[in-house]
Structures are given as structure tokens and as C-alpha cells.
Amino acid sequence: MRNLKQALANNDTIVGTWCNSGSPIIAELLASCGFDYVCVDVEHSAVDLPQTQQLFQAITAGSPNCAPMVRLHGVDYSLVKRYVDAGARGVVCPLITTKAEAELLVSAVKYPPHGKRGVGFCRANRFGLRLAEEFVAANEEVLIAVQIEHIDAVNNIDEILSVPGVDAVFIGPYDLTASMGITAQFEHPDYLEARDRILQACQKHKIVAGIHVVQPNTEELLKRSAEGYRFLAYSLDITMLMHTCTAGVAQLRSFLAK
Numbered sequence: 414m415r416n417l418k419q420a421l422a423n424n425d426t427i428v429g430t431w432c433n434s435g436s437p438i439i440a441e442l443l444a445s446c447g448f449d450y451v452c453v454d455v456e457h458s459a460v461d462l463p464q465t466q467q468l469f470q471a472i473t474a475g476s477p478n479c480a481p482m483v484r485l486h487g488v489d490y491s492l493v494k495r496y497v498d499a500g501a502r503g504v505v506c507p508l509i510t511t512k513a514e515a516e517l518l519v520s521a522v523k524y525p526p527h528g529k530r531g532v533g534f535c536r537a538n539r540f541g542l543r544l545a546e547e548f549v550a551a552n553e554e555v556l557i558a559v560q561i562e563h564i565d566a567v568n569n570i571d572e573i574l575s576v577p578g579v580d581a582v583f584i585g586p587y588d589l590t591a592s593m594g595i596t597a598q599f600e601h602p603d604y605l606e607a608r609d610r611i612l613q614a615c616q617k618h619k620i621v622a623g624i625h626v627v628q629p630n631t632e633e634l635l636k637r638s639a640e641g642y643r644f645l646a647y648s649l650d651i652t653m654l655m656h657t658c659t660a661g662v663a664q665l666r667s668f669l670a671k
């Protein structure tokens with residue numbers, strides 16, 4: 414199984430994509446494309462926990478070198494552990510704006526002594542067969558990313574990144590710009606300044622910086638990589654499909670109209 418934290422510790426850049434469709438076939442396909450991870454989005458989709466578990470199975474079937482991740486609904490102690498139990502090797506938690514929220518997230522994901530995750534027989538520990546190994550491995554291997562997507566979070570970034578156990582930041586460009594009153598204006602100087610502040614704080618706290626380039630634009634993603642982001646997200650399944658279909662239909666229609 415791909416160990417994302419190990420890859421990041423080795424100074425590698427990891428690149429993945431997101432799955433919002435809830436389709437196991439799409440999840441398996443994405444995993445077989447060579448991504449380091451596929452992140453199932455349960456915040457902005459109709460995908461629930463049993464589906465997520467099946468999507469994780471599909472991701473691993475697609476490639477054992479692709480790690481299953483989840484973008485959680487939020488910091489809910491009783492729910493977070495169920496997604497990790499289902500097999501998430503990384504979590505992205507939306508809308509973290511305070512140190513207390515980051516602490517709660519870490520305590521929900523990690524077993525004692527670093528957190529308060531309960532021990533249960535589940536898919537992550539092979540239904541109890543690997544319980545002891547997983548108890549140790551999970552604390553080491555499960556990547557914990559806080560999503561920084563509100564200007565309040567940018568203002569509290571030093572406190573948030575001082576929380577032990579936070580491995581990475583993941584910028585949500587749409588929500589961050591929305592919180593600043595400049596929704597989706599990705600060249601706006603205020604957004605660029607906020608991004609700089611986040612990147613500088615990551616460098617100061619030795620936390621990996623990540624970002625989502627939502628449209629399937631490899632040039633844009635490579636620019637972020639050159640700036641120092643090492644946890645990259647290339648688009649999402651529904652957006653890639655929409656992008657390809659609308660472009661194809663437009664091209665066909667323009668020829669057919671001639």
C-alpha cells in the first residue's frame with residue numbers, strides 16, 4: 414500500500430485526484446491511471462460511509478500503489494474514526510479555522526497516546542487479524558491534512574500549524590476566495606497574498622503545502638509544484654468528464670453546423 418507520509422518525508426511530490434461520483438468503476442479506473450492517491454469527497458457529494466468503503470476497495474483493486482483518501486464532512490469525532498476504520502490512508506478535513514479544530518481532528522484520527530481513536534475490528538486492521546500492527550502503523554501512516562479555505566484560517570495559520578500531528582495543508586481555492594468576497598478570482602492580489610501567507614507558514618512549520626487545481630489543467634498544477642506545493646490534487650472525476658464532454662460536443666457542433 415502506498416505510504417503517502419513516507420513519500421512526503423522522502424521529499425517526493427504526491428499527485429492525486431478526487432472522486433465525487435461515488436462510482437467504484439471510476440474510482441478503480443482513476444487508481445489504475447498512476448495517481449498516488451484518490452480522495453473520496455464525502456463533503457460535497459451524496460457518497461456515504463458504506464459507499465466510501467466500497468470505493469476504497471475499488472481504489473486498491475485499481476492499484477495497490479494508490480492510497481485511498483477521504484475528504485471528510487468536518488471534524489466529527491464519532492464519524493472521523495469510521496472513515497479511517499474503513500481504510501482511509503489519508504484524511505483532508507474541510508474548513509479548519511482554529512487550533513482547537515485541528516487538535517480535535519488529530520485526536521479523532523490517531524490512536525492513544527497521540528489521540529483518542531477507539532480500537533475496533535474493521536477493514537483497516539484486516540477485521541482484527543492485523544489489529545496490533547495497524548494500531549502502531551496507523552499513527553505513523555495516515556496523512557492528516559487540514560483544509561485551509563477561509564480567511565479566518567489564514568489569520569490563525571501559525572496556531573493551526575503548531576498542532577502536533579498535522580502533516581499537511583490543503584488549500585481550497587473556491588471556499589477561500591468565497592470567504593474573501595472574491596469567489597473564484599484566482600488572479601486576485603488578495604487571494605495570491607493569502608496563498609503566499611499559507612505557503613510561508615508551511616515552510617516555517619515544516620508542514621507540507623497542498624492545493625487543489627480543480628479544472629483539469631496540468632500547467633497550472635505544475636506552476637503550484639514549482640512554487641513549493643508537494644501535495645497536489647489534479648481535478649476530480651465529475652469535472653474531468655464535464656470538461657471532456659462539453660469540449661467534444663462544442664467541437665462536433667461547430668463542424669456539424671458548417
Ligand SMILES: C[C@H](O)CC(=O)C(=O)O
Nearest residue numbers: 562585586587588589625
Ligand atoms: C473541489 C473542492 O471542493 C475544492 C475546494 O474545497 C475549494 O474550496 O476550492
